[in-house]
Amino acid sequence: MIEIPKLFGTSGIRGKYNEKITLELAINVARSLASYIGGKDHTVIIGRDPRTTGKIIENVMVSALLECGCNVLNLGMVPTPVVGYATLKLKGNAGIMITASHNPSPDNGIKLWNPNGMAYKQDQEREIERLVYEKTFKPVNWSEIGSEYDISWFTNEYLDDLLNIVEINKEKPLKVVVDCANGAGSYLSPILLRKAGCNVVAMNAQPDGFFPGRNPEPSEANLKELKDAVKSIGADVGIAHDGDADRMIAVDEKGNVADFDKLLALISTQFGGNVVTTVDASACIDTCMHKIGGSVIRTPVGDVHVAEAINKHNATFGGEPSGSWLHPDFCMCPDGLLSGLRIIEIIQKKGKLSKLLNDIENYPTIRSKITCENKDKTSIMNKVEAEFSNCFDDIKEITNIDGTRLSFNDGSWVLIRPSGTEPYIRITAEGKTSKHLEKINKISVDFLKSCI
Numbered sequence: 001m002i003e004i005p006k007l008f009g010t011s012g013i014r015g016k017y018n019e020k021i022t023l024e025l026a027i028n029v030a031r032s033l034a035s036y037i038g039g040k041d042h043t044v045i046i047g048r049d050p051r052t053t054g055k056i057i058e059n060v061m062v063s064a065l066l067e068c069g070c071n072v073l074n075l076g077m078v079p080t081p082v083v084g085y086a087t088l089k090l091k092g093n094a095g096i097m098i099t100a101s102h103n104p105s106p107d108n109g110i111k112l113w114n115p116n117g118m119a120y121k122q123d124q125e126r127e128i129e130r131l132v133y134e135k136t137f138k139p140v141n142w143s144e145i146g147s148e149y150d151i152s153w154f155t156n157e158y159l160d161d162l163l164n165i166v167e168i169n170k171e172k173p174l175k176v177v178v179d180c181a182n183g184a185g186s187y188l189s190p191i192l193l194r195k196a197g198c199n200v201v202a203m204n205a206q207p208d209g210f211f212p213g214r215n216p217e218p219s220e221a222n223l224k225e226l227k228d229a230v231k232s233i234g235a236d237v238g239i240a241h242d243g244d245a246d247r248m249i250a251v252d253e254k255g256n257v258a259d260f261d262k263l264l265a266l267i268s269t270q271f272g273g274n275v276v277t278t279v280d281a282s283a284c285i286d287t288c289m290h291k292i293g294g295s296v297i298r299t300p301v302g303d304v305h306v307a308e309a310i311n312k313h314n315a316t317f318g319g320e321p322s323g324s325w326l327h328p329d330f331c332m333c334p335d336g337l338l339s340g341l342r343i344i345e346i347i348q349k350k351g352k353l354s355k356l357l358n359d360i361e362n363y364p365t366i367r368s369k370i371t372c373e374n375k376d377k378t379s380i381m382n383k384v385e386a387e388f389s390n391c392f393d394d395i396k397e398i399t400n401i402d403g404t405r406l407s408f409n410d411g412s413w414v415l416i417r418p419s420g421t422e423p424y425i426r427i428t429a430e431g432k433t434s435k436h437l438e439k440i441n442k443i444s445v446d447f448l449k450s451c452i
Ligand code: MG
Pocket: 101, 102, 242, 243, 244, 245, 246, 247
């Protein structure tokens, strides 16, 4: 059997421009997508982040779609969630976002969207890879070439629709600092917050593919200026986006980056019912949800898995500790702008963010990693799946959906999971008490070492 080269990773196709992401690849992905959705007279929505290579990739992809008889609705430079939402609302047959999310400036990438606003699933990505490999495209003749339309006006509709699904009291305006990383959230996120009645100070809010303000990954280390600004201005909250603004990280009024898991627990309780999160998220989410009679569904790491589980379990909300949150009452695409609005909504209704997060139960965590060659990961993980649970006698539940996760009777848990990108197997352990945590971690590390 011929092995078809893999193009898609955990979040679309991503890599260095002119190495992995070439114009030729972009053309072939667009032609394959055209074939996949049925070619002539089908409609594709397209958008891009502000990377220097975004416009030329967009140009060749638009040409390839028109060449195959598709019509193109072009959003221009927009956050990723606008592409997902436009595909849903304007009834596109597919959406394309040209972005490398939080990766550095030399990178770019391509992410594809379904008519329901959800990212392409793995089986759809395999199908696109097959079409790219086989190159059986169907260009149309000169009289059937598709048309391209500018739909940059749609961003206003997106903002209005967002404001319609939240309840924000304009009489009690919050002071907000928003850091857009010079990414795709520049312009729109500050405009949205102002439309919501907030007093907004915007940082790094002019789009620039060199990301001169800060690294587009919204990690604690990259948010020093935002933290300082929140404190010195006396803001109620700071909001940071990644390069394509599908993620949101919050800074509390004291200038501390909000604990990712606790923030996820806080937002989850606003929805109730079933919520979805990934295997690596903290048990504080379960504790908070159980208190209000809700439940937590766990999925493998990755926003597509979260989206699929939301559909399957009719969940009210889904999110990853990375700050990628899905709001199914709006669209099945992670949306950092809406996530920001929802934090504003909570603070307005319930008070200071630091206090709200402080009220959430704290579970001490230890993260360890053990070096393991990529080629050995499968056999070692098979052994982990078969034998790891024998190390303990107080296990409540064993989950093998993405690595092996054991949860214990007191709410503590441990996850052994291979890194998708680096030569490591990672152990994440979270304990109800520090003593139990240390015990779990030691047993787990010793067990994994014995496997390698
Ligand atoms: Mg992103």
